[in-house]
Amino acid sequence: MFYELAASSWGDEEIEAMQRVIQSGILTMGENVRRFESAFCEKFGVKHALMVSSGSTANLVGVAALFYKKQRPLQRGDEVIVPAISWSTTYYPLQQYGLKLRFVDVELDTLNMDVSKLKQALTPRTRMVMAVSILGNPCALDVLRAFCDEHDLYLFEDNCESMGATLDGRQCGTFGDIGTFSCFFSHHISTMEGGVIVTGDDETYQLAKSMRAHGWTRDLPADAEIYQKRDDDFYEAYRFILPGYNARPLELSGAIGVEQLKKLDRMIETRRRNAALFVSLFGNDERFIIQRENGGSSWFAFTVILNPKLGMDRKKIMAALKAADIGYRIITGGNFLRHDVIKYFDYDCVGEIVNADIAHDRGFFVGNHPHDLTPQIRRLHEVLDRAAR
Numbered sequence: 001m002f003y004e005l006a007a008s009s010w011g012d013e014e015i016e017a018m019q020r021v022i023q024s025g026i027l028t029m030g031e032n033v034r035r036f037e038s039a040f041c042e043k044f045g046v047k048h049a050l051m052v053s054s055g056s057t058a059n060l061v062g063v064a065a066l067f068y069k070k071q072r073p074l075q076r077g078d079e080v081i082v083p084a085i086s087w088s089t090t091y092y093p094l095q096q097y098g099l100k101l102r103f104v105d106v107e108l109d110t111l112n113m114d115v116s117k118l119k120q121a122l123t124p125r126t127r128m129v130m131a132v133s134i135l136g137n138p139c140a141l142d143v144l145r146a147f148c149d150e151h152d153l154y155l156f157e158d159n160c161e162s163m164g165a166t167l168d169g170r171q172c173g174t175f176g177d178i179g180t181f182s183c184f185f186s187h188h189i190s191t192m193e194g195g196v197i198v199t200g201d202d203e204t205y206q207l208a209k210s211m212r213a214h215g216w217t218r219d220l221p222a223d224a225e226i227y228q229k230r231d232d233d234f235y236e237a238y239r240f241i242l243p244g245y246n247a248r249p250l251e252l253s254g255a256i257g258v259e260q261l262k263k264l265d266r267m268i269e270t271r272r273r274n275a276a277l278f279v280s281l282f283g284n285d286e287r288f289i290i291q292r293e294n295g296g297s298s299w300f301a302f303t304v305i306l307n308p309k310l311g312m313d314r315k316k317i318m319a320a321l322k323a324a325d326i327g328y329r330i331i332t333g334g335n336f337l338r339h340d341v342i343k344y345f346d347y348d349c350v351g352e353i354v355n356a357d358i359a360h361d362r363g364f365f366v367g368n369h370p371h372d373l374t375p376q377i378r379r380l381h382e383v384l385d386r387a388a389r
């Protein structure tokens with residue numbers, strides 16, 4: 001394809017790292033995963049990083065952990081404020097743990113939660129806000145953090161689309177009580193499958209660590225605060241304390257992650273250079289609404305929404321993209337409320353959901369890669385310019 005939605009970010013280093021793991025014969029979670037976690041802590045300036053099998057299991061284990069905290073655990077029936085656009089597995093753990101979702105519309109330009117609706121979203125049952133930075137673009141994390149502090153709410157940051165993005169010089173994913181990252185193919189780093197949970201809180205980290213692996217005590221420090229170690233090695237070796245999962249990553253993913261992290265800054269610089277070209281071509285064209293950067297985006301992709309005031313036909317535009325061999329797709333998952341699965345959720349909406357529908361019906365995204373995309377972006381511009389006339 002002339003312009004793919006995503007491209008590999010691997011070089012020889014990742015292949016060699018995998019070969020070393022295979023030769024070592026230790027393939028399940030071990031030293032390489034620990035090395036990746038330490039490198040992640042250093043890179044993002046966080047106290048704890050826990051690698052898991054995907055961004056989705058990072059969200060699942062992260063939400064689960066908050067149900068077992070000693071002080072103010074989440075409880076079934078509690079409410080969570082969520083944006084109307086995100087990936088399905090931002091929402092699933094909330095449903096699976098019996099939480100009620102309150103959907104807030106997004107801004108049409110940033111595509112992130114419209115924080116002017118936060119006050120309206122708050123009820124006496126609100127316990128958490130789900131902050132999602134869409135496609136590399138930081139959401140109003142500063143506002144959300146202050147709101148959560150003021151109302152004693154958890155801030156859960158699903159940063160699975162925005163590794164390396166910053167707001168006021170601070171890394172996205174580190175504003176929340178918990179932050180999650182995805183290392184799936186096409187994301188800012190790829191470990192095949194993989195995800196990371198970060199937190200500054202020892203208890204949350206220990207709960208998540210136990211829940212990552214069967215809810216047992218292995219790997220927890222002897223002085224862990226979430227259980228009392230006893231003096232009987234036989235029973236201690238298989239001691240289950242929490243209803244957890246197996247969300248462990250493979251050693252292969254840990255070893256690849258170590259190599260990918262070393263390249264992250266360079267890859268984001270390239271993504272940002274591609275973005276500068278994209279913005280220079282589309283930024284002042286009223287036919288196309290492109291994502292307005294809030295802070296420093298790590299530009300996962302380039303979104304285009306056909307201006308609803310101008311009545312262009314998306315089908316025609318998409319046919320032109322197809323003919324030009326340019327990949328395109330819905331923006332993240334579109335308006336989540338429009339999916340069949342919503343019938344299983346306990347939810348309501350805070351006011352009308354208008355912009356998420358516009359993004360759903362009139363938007364799409366094309367890829368950004370950690371490689372130079374000058375010819376592809378220029379061609380994209382020619383194709384869209386002609387098709388939208």
Ligand SMILES: Cc1ncc(COP(=O)(O)O)c(C=O)c1O
Pocket residue numbers: 054055056057059086087089090132158159160161182183184194195332
């Ligand atoms: C916002 C968001 N959360 C969670 C996920 C899930 O990550 P994974 O694909 O690693 O399970 C994604 C996937 O792209 C995502 O975009």
